[in-house]
Amino acid sequence: xxxxxxxxxxxxxxxxxxxxxxxxxxxxxxxxxxxxxxxxxxxxxxxxxxxxxxxxxxxxxxxxxxxxxxxxxxxxxxxxxxxxxxxxxxxxxxxxxxxxxxxxxxxxxxxxxxxxxxxxxxxxxxxxxxxxxxxxxxxxxxxxxxxxxxxxxxxxxxxxxxxxxxxxxxxxxxxxxxxxxxxxxxxxxxxxxxxxxxxxxxxxxxxxxxxxxxxxxxxxxxxxxxxxxxxxxxxxxxxxxxxxxxxxxxxxxxxx
Amino acid sequence: xxxxxxxxxxxxxxxxxxxxxxxxxxxxxxxxxxxxxxxxxxxxxxxxxxxxxxxxxxxxxxxxxxxxxxxxxxxxxxxxxxxxxxxxxxxxxxxxxxxxxxxxxxxxxxxxxxxxxxxxxxxxxxxxxxxxxxxxxxxxxxxxxxxxxxxxxxxxxxxxxxxxxxxxxxxxxxxxxxxxxxxxxxxxxxxxxxxxxxxxxxxxxxxxxxxxxxxxxxxxxxxxxxxxxxxxxxxxxxxxxxxxxxxxxxxxxxxx
Numbered sequence: 001x002x003x004x005x006x007x008x009x010x011x012x013x014x015x016x017x018x019x020x021x022x023x024x025x026x027x028x029x030x031x032x033x034x035x036x037x038x039x040x041x042x043x044x045x046x047x048x049x050x051x052x053x054x055x056x057x058x059x060x061x062x063x064x065x066x067x068x069x070x071x072x073x074x075x076x077x078x079x080x081x082x083x084x085x086x087x088x089x090x091x092x093x094x095x096x097x098x099x100x101x102x103x104x105x106x107x108x109x110x111x112x113x114x115x116x117x118x119x120x121x122x123x124x125x126x127x128x129x130x131x132x133x134x135x136x137x138x139x140x141x142x143x144x145x146x147x148x149x150x151x152x153x154x155x156x157x158x159x160x161x162x163x164x165x166x167x168x169x170x171x172x173x174x175x176x177x178x179x180x181x182x183x184x185x186x187x188x189x190x191x192x193x194x195x196x197x198x199x200x201x202x203x204x205x206x207x208x209x210x211x212x213x214x215x216x217x218x219x220x221x222x223x224x225x226x227x228x229x230x231x232x233x234x235x236x237x238x239x240x241x242x243x244x245x246x247x248x249x250x251x252x253x254x255x256x
Numbered sequence: 257x258x259x260x261x262x263x264x265x266x267x268x269x270x271x272x273x274x275x276x277x278x279x280x281x282x283x284x285x286x287x288x289x290x291x292x293x294x295x296x297x298x299x300x301x302x303x304x305x306x307x308x309x310x311x312x313x314x315x316x317x318x319x320x321x322x323x324x325x326x327x328x329x330x331x332x333x334x335x336x337x338x339x340x341x342x343x344x345x346x347x348x349x350x351x352x353x354x355x356x357x358x359x360x361x362x363x364x365x366x367x368x369x370x371x372x373x374x375x376x377x378x379x380x381x382x383x384x385x386x387x388x389x390x391x392x393x394x395x396x397x398x399x400x401x402x403x404x405x406x407x408x409x410x411x412x413x414x415x416x417x418x419x420x421x422x423x424x425x426x427x428x429x430x431x432x433x434x435x436x437x438x439x440x441x442x443x444x445x446x447x448x449x450x451x452x453x454x455x456x457x458x459x460x461x462x463x464x465x466x467x468x469x470x471x472x473x474x475x476x477x478x479x480x481x482x483x484x485x486x487x488x489x490x491x492x493x494x495x496x497x498x499x500x501x502x503x504x505x506x507x508x509x510x511x512x
Contacts, residue, residue, distance in 0.1 A: 156440060
């Protein structure tokens with residue numbers, strides 16, 4: 001399994017991904033699921049991947065080869081980010097078709113999903129979710145984030161915090177909390193967590209972090225969040241049937 | 257969809273369930289998914305249901321009929337709670353088999369899952385998850401809760417809070433927060449929320465609440481949790497790249 005999330009706020013884009021890959025529970029390894037490419041100064045793109053590792057590797061290799069060979073359509077020369085999403089969607093379908101039948105006979109899915117985010121000069125920043133079927137959707141003002149992989153455990157905090165006017169720092173922290181909740185609940189999602197931020201109109205990855213289990217910043221973020229949640233929980237209103245005891249207690253202590 | 261959770265702590269059992277039922281997105285209605293039965297004084301049982309509404313209703317009707325007719329095996333006369341789980345598992349399989357083929361042709365699943373919890377005098381309180389296949393598992397000290405339906409959104413808070421020594425009040429609050437997170441993220445899970453508590457060795461439902469959107473206690477719990485989460489989020493550590501601005505700001509203000 002995998003969990004990747006991309007967030008689009010007014011100040012820029014945030015990308016976060018875990019690094020655990022597994023073929024069954026007895027073959028677990030670590031692979032980056034975040035890719036960037038050698039592109040001209042007028043553009044930046046980040047790709048997050050989920051699904052069959054052979055399919056995602058084949059797609060990434062083909063994207064890089066097409067850039068090197070400067071083919072008719074590649075990430076260097078597309079005019080719009082949705083052209084890039086369309087191009088990647090076609091590659092996904094192509095590689096899934098190539099190996100899908102034989103994989104299907106072994107009960108394995110060849111499917112892969114991607115999130116593509118970035119900016120081409122003259123246009124706004126955008127993020128796209130590219131489905132295994134090759135079609136794609138973009139984020140919107142009302143839904144300013146996209147997820148792939150094990151999406152449910154980490155969704156509630158995104159729904160509560162992320163708005164278009166959220167700062168890049170808060171959006172990045174929210175992505176880390178979302179990853180942390182997922183890692184705690186699904187053993188097939190694991191560190192290191194990669195975090196990339198693209199400031200609007202910067203046309204490059206402005207900041208990048210790789211956070212492993214022992215990384216001090218990540219440990220203190222996890223602790224702070226856990227403590228904060230417990231504090232929030234302990235402040236929740238009491239049920240009516242709990243109150244008499246409190247009253248009794250306070251009477252007893254005032255009588256002392 | 258549905259979300260139900262049962263929690264077993266040393267002080268007793270907590271059951272919580274939503275009430276939304278849907279056949280497609282254009283036919284949404286409200287049905288209770290929490291059932292109790294007219295049983296002798298030596299026992300109490302609560303059943304939570306998820307899945308095909310016709311299957312769950314057929315199972316519940318059969319359980320009630322068997323109690324009335326005092327059949328060879330029914331909830332009044334079983335000696336152990338796992339006998340009750342086994343009996344319900346057999347009913348589930350029977351009704352799924354009866355309508356499964358015709359439903360399957362319409363692309364609809366006949367499957368249903370249940371959580372059974374309670375106590376029979378002479379034994380500890382227990383909770384069981386009964387699968388559509390008729391088999392069942394109980395909760396343990398390490399995993400003191402069981403869920404059915406849309407389980408993922410509400411799982412992280414259970415993992416953080418629930419231990420065997422958690423108080424009944426905290427366990428009940430945690431169940432409500434878990435339901436609240438699920439309702440926010442999945443439109444097919446909805447209020448009213450039913451909450452039932454069985455104190456250990458009380459052999460009845462000790463406390464029961466039905467909480468709808470406008471119920472004051474539930475509204476204030478939702479607000480308190482949302483405010484607490486935001487406070488916890490705002491206290492998270494800042495990234496290194498955010499700190500220089502803070503230093504600069506404090507220098508500016510100290511210079512004024």
